[in-house]
Amino acid sequence: MVIFPNAKINIGLNIIERRADGYHNLETVFYPIKINDVLEIIESDELSFESTGLDIPGRVEDNLCVKAWHMLKKDHDVPPVKIHLHKNIPIGAGLGGGSADAAFFIRLMNETFNLKLSVDDMQNYARRLGADCAFFIESKPVFAFEVGDEFEAIKLDLSAYKIVLVMPEVHVSTSEAYRGVKPADVKTSLIELIDMPVANWRKYIKNDFEESVFKNHVEIRGVKAALYEAGALFASMSGSGASVFGIFNELPDLSHLEGENQVFYDI
Numbered sequence: 001m002v003i004f005p006n007a008k009i010n011i012g013l014n015i016i017e018r019r020a021d022g023y024h025n026l027e028t029v030f031y032p033i034k035i036n037d038v039l040e041i042i043e044s045d046e047l048s049f050e051s052t053g054l055d056i057p058g059r060v061e062d063n064l065c066v067k068a069w070h071m072l073k074k075d076h077d078v079p080p081v082k083i084h085l086h087k088n089i090p091i092g093a094g095l096g097g098g099s100a101d102a103a104f105f106i107r108l109m110n111e112t113f114n115l116k117l118s119v120d121d122m123q124n125y126a127r128r129l130g131a132d133c134a135f136f137i138e139s140k141p142v143f144a145f146e147v148g149d150e151f152e153a154i155k156l157d158l159s160a161y162k163i164v165l166v167m168p169e170v171h172v173s174t175s176e177a178y179r180g181v182k183p184a185d186v187k188t189s190l191i192e193l194i195d196m197p198v199a200n201w202r203k204y205i206k207n208d209f210e211e212s213v214f215k216n217h218v219e220i221r222g223v224k225a226a227l228y229e230a231g232a233l234f235a236s237m238s239g240s241g242a243s244v245f246g247i248f249n250e251l252p253d254l255s256h257l258e259g260e261n262q263v264f265y266d267i
């Protein structure tokens with residue numbers, strides 16, 4: 001069976017406090033976008049993993065799909081599978097690609113082997129693999145809090161707009177990005193701000209990672225400025241970077257950015 005894990009963007013990201021376990025409490029809005037990997041599992045005699053498309057750094061045994069299989073195997077009588085992942089979602093982009101693969105792998109195993117896991121069960125498994133992972137079980141727009149794995153549904157529909165994403169030739173490590181931020185409480189929660197018209201977001205909605213990440217990677221700041229110059233109503237880095245998205249009324253011409261960056265139109 002084949003499934004198509006999708007990426008996310010973060011619309012606003014407030015890092016509120018550092019926790020005793022080293023993680024951070026935050027608030028953000030996760031919004032699913034149409035950049036997809038392709039993930040297939042076939043029942044087999046032994047567990048195997050192969051990938052095509054973008055190179056995935058790290059060892060196969062650390063791939064989140066493989067980790068997800070071992071985690072499920074502990075609690076359920078599931079057979080070995082041959083896993084094929086075609087990787088399209090840029091890595092180190094703040095798009096949650098690895099987390100999406102893991103969550104969609106859990107969904108695929110649940111369906112294929114009739115594990116009868118509820119959405120809650122699957123989210124609980126997903127949270128064990130990464131803070132971002134649980135969102136991808138349903139992959140619907142949500143306001144997220146705690147470490148980014150508790151949710152409140154929101155009615156955010158950006159389908160009337162054109163979303164464009166620019167991925168510079170830079171990778172940003174998530175843990176390094178967290179180390180660069182000084183957590184602070186917020187005056188008005190993002191769950192209220194997100195209800196404003198998109199054209200007002202620029203004034204009020206921010207991503208706390210931008211300040212420190214832009215300091216180390218000026219080219220990312222340049223991409224954000226270029227999106228506003230091209231007419232974006234709102235532009236922001238996603239998650240801990242390096243990708244930057246823009247929300248437009250009409251598709252912009254970003255051919256001047258295409259040389260040094262990968263540009264995804266209408267995602």
Ligand SMILES: C[C@](O)(CO)[C@H](O)COP(=O)(O)OP(=O)(O)OC[C@H]1O[C@@H](n2ccc(N)nc2=O)[C@H](O)[C@@H]1O
Nearest residue numbers: 022023024099130131132133147148174175178239240
């Ligand atoms: C930046 C975001 O993408 C925003 O949505 C996420 O917070 C990152 O989520 P993720 O990649 O699933 O994160 P994990 O794989 O769980 O953790 C990677 C590293 O990020 C840091 N981390 C992550 C999430 C969080 N709420 N606080 C943290 O401090 C920790 O240092 C952790 O070691």
Ligand SMILES: Nc1ncnc2c1ncn2[C@@H]1O[C@H](COP(=O)(O)OP(=O)(O)OP(=O)(O)O)[C@@H](O)[C@H]1O
Nearest residue numbers: 057058063064091092093094095096097098101239
């Ligand atoms: N299936 C996978 N796809 C991509 N990376 C994976 C996968 N499994 C494990 N990883 C590891 O996770 C690291 C980061 O992956 P990912 O693409 O999720 O990062 P990101 O774009 O920064 O996302 P996030 O929004 O979660 O910060 C990679 O460097 C890789 O070593």
